[in-house]
Amino acid sequence: MQVASTGGRRLSHAALAARKLALENGRSVTRKELSAAGREAEKALQLRPALRLVLSELVACWGEQDWERLLVWPSNDYLVSRTGLNERTIRFALKALIEMGLIIAKDSPNGKRYAVKDLAGEIIDAFGFDLTPIYARRGEWQDLLIEQKQLREVRKREFDEVTICRRASEEALASLAEHYPEVDRTDLEEQYRNLMAETPRRSSGAIPAGVLNAWQALRISTEQTFYDSGKGGIGFRHIEANNGSPSESCNKGFPKKAEAVRSTEQTPEHLSPELILEACPAVSEYGQPIRDVADIVAAGRFLRASLGAHESAWREAVDELGAVKAAVAVLLVVQRYEDDVASGENRIRNPGGYFRAVVRMIKDRKIDLEVELLAMRRRRMS
Template sequence: MQTHLSTPFGRRPLSLAMVAAQVSACDFAGRTGDAESVVHKWRLFRALTEAKVLIGTTDRALAVLHALLSFHPETALALPRTEEGLLVVFPSNKELSIRAHGMAPSTLRRHLASLVDVGLIIRRDSPNGKRFARRRCGKIDAAFGFDLSPLVARAAEIERLAEAARAEDSAIAFLRERISLLRRDIAKMIATGLEEAIHADWEELHRQLLSLAERYARNLARAELDALADELGILAEEVGSLLKARAKDGKMSGNDASNERHLQNQTTDARDIDHGLREGGAETPLPKNPDRGAAGVDSSEPSPAANPAAGEMRAASRVYPLSMAVAACPDIVDYAKGGAIGDWADFQAAAAIVRPALGVSPDAWARALEVLGEHDAAIVIAAILQRGDEIKSAGGYLRILTAKAEQGAFSVGPLLMTLLRRRASKPVVFRQASG
């Protein structure tokens, strides 16, 4: 094995990094003595790919290294060398460019130099700078090109760095999962708090969630992700404590039913609608509850029509943030005057334009306004518009939801969250209403 320093041809200078790479390879060969040190070149290359940031190389430079490794005839890279030039590859720039997927000559030279600078290969230049091998009796006597021995000498280091990179990636993936879960949990808890009419500043909590969600990006470092996850965790604890306090009080629902039943069979997905509605058939009435009257309403409970004050109180207890409604149903903005929704009046005006376009009859709309209230009825219309490709009979869907709301089995909170979850491929960010 060559023990003296090899210097580059021409005007290229000899750097200390080149010296360090050659010394490291020589020292490694000296430590191993006659014992053969063998590494699998492609497994080593995979580890090198994982540790590229820690080593200081790039994916383009690794593409050149991959091409260099492909010129070595064996899968195993072994040290010490029994013959001079055993780990030296000597392709021409043209052949190397072809195996590097047609990389331009200037780019190829730049990445070869970067591989030398980080100590992954050594230049073994001939007196005239050409790359070739001198053979004697069919065996290589001397070779001039790129020496791959530093890869063998640094194999343990590369594996260690790859393991560290994998641990870092795993930690970052865990933090991203935690952030996604916290965003989802906080959004759902805020919706539940609104649904249950729990006394709290939900608008401020929503603004805090919005502010934290806007900080999330794909290029955040681990420390930034860790800080964001901690802040979201604090917000989740704050919102969760409000729900836990209400649960301990035993008040599970925000409706005015005398027995405070918490019904879970809320229709929030178009798949829950009878097949006849999907095919545009006749509207299917809800099955009557044997404990209720012919109108499907518990006779012990006054209907909204019989008690307008109770209906207004129930509607007032279920006012959701306008920004949440717009984020769940962004298509409604296209029907707003001036192309923007600044307040609930704009939202309701847009819903009034959409309603006849969807084929909802005046009678169904009047009934929805009577039972749901102006805000919730407008939200349902916006939701039907948002999922128009799934709902064949908008009027039938509205009548079903109105009937369920009259029974206390439907509210728009879960409907909004269903639509927000459908947009979960993007960060959970509520679009602010203008104004």
């Protein structure tokens, strides 16, 4: 005599491990707490959309009974009506959730899911799914989320460094082509093209091993080539000879410090160095004292590179706003970017592009530098 198949589930290690999980003695779990643990599990395990839908509906079925296990017993037809998925997808999703140790199948003798009631009609037990592992493993979900956040931060810094090196290499190659066209750039440009092809987009995942180091090496090579081409500013011979006695001061022709700024760009009171230092303490990265307008312009020109903004962005800002307001815009963006990173929100993902956008909004009178600086200073003093 053959024994007919009962249609039971295959035993797995994950199912046995999940059965050992239990709630604390006397612990009652609300639907809100279970839902929060479920959402953390979805994010930590990066569940597929179908699994998320099914898990969310299972959690929603929890009736907050005062039991030692979190039991629910929805039918497949109910899950189909709630999720919009077909029954085959529902069965595969339930199987996957069981194999991942998120839920435990508690099967009845006939394979149906139903509640068990006493003589008074009170539900005392049920056959269906046990959601206890979702809540019992909430500490594990939180650890995984922290680990994923740290990994995202590391990847972000790597991509930021690649962006900085790429733009610096572009600028060095462009400068070589402009100032020293006779220098052979073939190898450097070939390396640049190869690295561009190997570097993935930010949304595609981690940077392949060695790509970041290759970009850093390329930046050093291109900048060193440009430096060597110009002799580092030394070793030049004077082309023109002045054999006569000078009739004018030797300092003639050298701009004074204040002549770096046009007279029409003298900073008004609301853009004074004092206000800028109070509103944008990040200007301390410049490493030089800020005493007057020329210092503001010098700091803005210097810190522009720290944003990863191309030289063309600086030239555009100077053409549209003037040197003073362009420099103040740089300091404003540097401070906003530092505040954004410190807060952990990371909303400014491309500070160089953000600088271009701020410049254009200032030009279109959508941003008032005076209002922004006063607001930033007020927030720091409050």
